[in-house]
């Protein structure tokens with residue numbers, strides 16, 4: 001159902017210009033579609049599930065992005081969080097984006113199996129996940145100070161055989177102020193590489 005709804009409306013995916021990704025590495029060869037969280041009973045149910053699963057408040061969070069990768073489709077190494085501090089955000093969309101806060105966490109749903117290839121790889125921590133329909137992964141993009149954690153850098157490997165469909169929910173930070181308050185760093189720890 002999610003794929004059916006998205007399939008009629010797919011567009012080449014764009015990457016937010018304020019993302020913490022060097023321009024030269026901005027490779028994503030995939031098609032995407034933004035699905036509103038309140039589109040239908042299924043998306044509403046998934047939204048409730050994410051809230052139950054993560055404890056986060058999704059009221060201000062982004063819609064679901066349904067992404068399809070064909071053969072060879074991939075997404076270069078990137079972080080999901082933004083880089084508000086170091087770029088110039090003057091247009092209204094960026095302003096709005098800043099007001100919602102950074103992407104505190106990501107939930108990535110795998111909507112299909114992929115015969116070969118298509119794994120999501122977190123190289124810095126030596127971890128990868130092969131797509132399996134009906135499964136999801138969740139990770140925090142920000143540390144407890146609210147800074148982007150570079151260890152979350154990840155990529156989608158090229159699809160070798162088959163077609164890969166995923167759906168992403170990026171959870172914004174501001175609403176979570178009392179749910180995951182900023183905590184001082186434990187002594188001697190650092191997420192900076």
Ligand SMILES: O=C(O)CCC(=O)C(=O)O
Pocket residue numbers: 067075080108118119120154155156157166168
């Ligand atoms: O398709 C994947 O495995 C990863 C997708 C992703 O990293 C993203 O959409 O930000």
Ligand SMILES: [Fe+2]
Pocket residue numbers: 078079080154
């Ligand atoms: Fe990502």
